[in-house]
Amino acid sequence: MKIAVIGYSGSGKSTLARQLGIEYSIPVLHLDSINFLEGWKTREQQEAQAIARSFMDDNPSWIIDGNYTNLEYQRRMEEATLIIFFRFSRFRCLWQALRRFITYRQTTRPDMAAGCQEKLDLEFLIWILFQGRSKKRRKNHEDIVTRYKDKSVILRNPKDVKRFLSRQQQLR
Numbered sequence: 001m002k003i004a005v006i007g008y009s010g011s012g013k014s015t016l017a018r019q020l021g022i023e024y025s026i027p028v029l030h031l032d033s034i035n036f037l038e039g040w041k042t043r044e045q046q047e048a049q050a051i052a053r054s055f056m057d058d059n060p061s062w063i064i065d066g067n068y069t070n071l072e073y074q075r076r077m078e079e080a081t082l083i084i085f086f087r088f089s090r091f092r093c094l095w096q097a098l099r100r101f102i103t104y105r106q107t108t109r110p111d112m113a114a115g116c117q118e119k120l121d122l123e124f125l126i127w128i129l130f131q132g133r134s135k136k137r138r139k140n141h142e143d144i145v146t147r148y149k150d151k152s153v154i155l156r157n158p159k160d161v162k163r164f165l166s167r168q169q170q171l172r
Contacts, residue, residue, distance in 0.1 A: 001024060001026060002063075003081070003084065004064055004077060005017045006066070006083065007084075007141070008088055008132055009124075009127060010088075010093035010097035010128050011086035011087075011096065026062060029055045029064045030065050031068045032113065032116075033113045035113075036112070038114060038116065040116050045070055049070070065111070083148050084153050085145055085154050089157075090129050090133060097120060097124070104118035
C-alpha cells in the first residue's frame, strides 16, 4: 500500500498520515520534516529530493504527506495506490492551524524537522488564507484528482475524515 496525502496547509494531512501509519504499520514520511532544517531553514533541494527518493526506494509500502511538487511529486502520484486530498475551507484550515499552534507552542510537533518550533506568523496566515490556494495550486490539485480519479479520495471536512477512517477500519 502506498498513500499520498495532499491538500491545504492546516487541514490535517500530517495527523491523518500518522494515524494511517499506525493503523497499517507503514512508514510515514512528512515532507515538511525533510524540506526544513533547524530554525525553519530550507534544506538544499537536491538533498531533500534524495531523501524522498530514498524513502520511496527503500519502502515497499509508504505514506507520504505534503504537496511539495519539487519532491518526487509525479512519482508519488503515479505509485500511490491511494491519493487523499484534503479540500478543507480556508477558514477551517485557519482554525485548525490556530489550535495546532496552541497545542505545540514553543515545541516542535512530531511531523516537523527538529528545531522548528511551532509558529503562527503573518506569513503563514497569508499562506493558509491566500497563497496556498492560488489558482495554479488549486488547478494542480484538481488535475491530480481528475487524472487519478479511481484512486483518489476527497475529504472536505472533519466528518469526511471520520467516515474515511471508519471505512478503512471496516476494510481491515
